[in-house]
Amino acid sequence: MVPTPITVRVPAKVNLHLSVGDARPDGYHELVTVFQALSLTDDVTVLAADEPGIEVKGEGADSVPTGSENLAWKAVRLLAEHCGRDPENPGLRISINKGIPVAGGMAGGSADAAATLQAVNHLWRLELGRDELSELAAKIGSDVPFSLQGGTALGTGRGERLVPVLARHTFHWVIALDKEGLSTPGVYGELDRLRAENGNGRIGEVEPLLEALASGDPRQLALLLGNDLQSAAVSLRPGLRRTLRAGVQAGALAGIVSGSGPTCAFLCTDADEAVRVAAELSGAGVCRTVRVAHGPVPGAKVVSEEPANRPTPPQVHA
Numbered sequence: 564m565v566p567t568p569i570t571v572r573v574p575a576k577v578n579l580h581l582s583v584g585d586a587r588p589d590g591y592h593e594l595v596t597v598f599q600a601l602s603l604t605d606d607v608t609v610l611a612a613d614e615p616g617i618e619v620k621g622e623g624a625d626s627v628p629t630g631s632e633n634l635a636w637k638a639v640r641l642l643a644e645h646c647g648r649d650p651e652n653p654g655l656r657i658s659i660n661k662g663i664p665v666a667g668g669m670a671g672g673s674a675d676a677a678a679t680l681q682a683v684n685h686l687w688r689l690e691l692g693r694d695e696l697s698e699l700a701a702k703i704g705s706d707v708p709f710s711l712q713g714g715t716a717l718g719t720g721r722g723e724r725l726v727p728v729l730a731r732h733t734f735h736w737v738i739a740l741d742k743e744g745l746s747t748p749g750v751y752g753e754l755d756r757l758r759a760e761n762g763n764g765r766i767g768e769v770e771p772l773l774e775a776l777a778s779g780d781p782r783q784l785a786l787l788l789g790n791d792l793q794s795a796a797v798s799l800r801p802g803l804r805r806t807l808r809a810g811v812q813a814g815a816l817a818g819i820v821s822g823s824g825p826t827c828a829f830l831c832t833d834a835d836e837a838v839r840v841a842a843e844l845s846g847a848g849v850c851r852t853v854r855v856a857h858g859p860v861p862g863a864k865v866v867s868e869e870p871a872n873r874p875t876p877p878q879v880h881a
């Protein structure tokens with residue numbers, strides 16, 4: 564009997580705190596980061612098929628590779644090797660429906676890899692546990708373990724070592740998508756360059772932000788958002804300065820570049836305020852599209868054993 568296709572829904576992330584240390588001998592930077600999973604999601608469906616392949620639709624699909632460079636495909640190969648199947652011929656098709664901006668600093672590729680690990684684990688009835696999946700995830704990319712886990716988490720090492728963090732209440736965000744992506748290694752490289760030129764300006768310790776998350780007060784949290792990669796992203800994409808200013812002028816409590824950018828995330832007092840800020844920001848003409856989102860939400864999760872009926876994400880076109 565042919566197994567039923569499995570669909571996994573997986574969230575985007577924003578880094579509420581991203582403190583970047585020096586480059587390590589392996590080329591990665593040591594991080595202290597707090598991830599939060601947001602309600603912008605991708606759906607990944609895997610099904611058994613004689614003809615393997617990947618199809619991608621949705622947000623930014625044209626710029627996503629459909630060959631072996633796709634992180635979802637890397638996940639399949641790794642899982643096949645791990646369980647003694649032929650990685651060159653896994654007998655699977657993958658269909659990705661993107662709602663997470665591509666190359667936007669929201670871990671969209673990592674999300675698809677995490678979803679694929681979860682879906683294939685289910686489809687092949689491998690019954691790999693959380694820890695084993697997380698170890699495989701870290702081999703694909705630093706952000707992939709968090710995409711599996713979701714919620715809010717403290718990440719150390721290169722971002723792959725996770726501890727869940729208590730976040731009381733839901734936080735409401737406005738997400739501003741830029742026209743074109745930024746390369747993650749390019750942004751880390753720009754930070755190294757800026758630091759070599761100007762010295763090491765770094766954001767503060769993470770503890771006050773953890774306390775703000777536990778209190779659930781968005782006003783307190785807004786004062787503590789910080790991202791060491793922001794200056795590098797702004798240096799490569801100076802227009803982001805205008806976007807960040809426009810979000811705050813529209814009434815957000817604070818704005819931040821998400822990870823390596825160029826997506827900007829604006830924290831708002833509540834859900835109604837986020838819709839109002841999104842409408843005003845979209846009228847300001849500083850970004851391609853504006854979305855509202857909330858977090859924390861769960862990590863990669865099976866939503867159906869049929870291709871999912873995807874809810875239309877709330878969005879406002881600039």
Ligand SMILES: C[C@@](CO)(OP(=O)(O)O)[C@H](O)COP(=O)(O)OP(=O)(O)OC[C@H]1O[C@@H](n2ccc(N)nc2=O)[C@H](O)[C@@H]1O
Pocket residue numbers: 578581590591592593594596667668669670671673703704705706707720721722747748751821822823824
């Ligand atoms: C910046 C962050 C913040 O969460 O996310 P994005 O903005 O890309 O979503 C992450 O550190 C991105 O993680 P991820 O996208 O998984 O990166 P990886 O595939 O592991 O690494 C890609 C490249 O990024 C750089 N890199 C990544 C992680 C890290 N701790 N130090 C680094 O210097 C290295 O140049 C590495 O070769």
Ligand SMILES: Nc1ncnc2c1ncn2[C@@H]1O[C@H](COP(=O)(O)OP(=O)(O)O)[C@@H](O)[C@H]1O
Pocket residue numbers: 626627628632633634635659664665666667668669670671672673675676744745747822823824
């Ligand atoms: N499934 C995927 N979805 C999106 N991008 C992918 C995927 N697989 C590989 N990529 C590549 O990864 C790059 C980074 O994309 P993404 O993970 O969305 O951004 P970021 O690293 O900024 O969070 C893209 O430019 C694309 O070439």
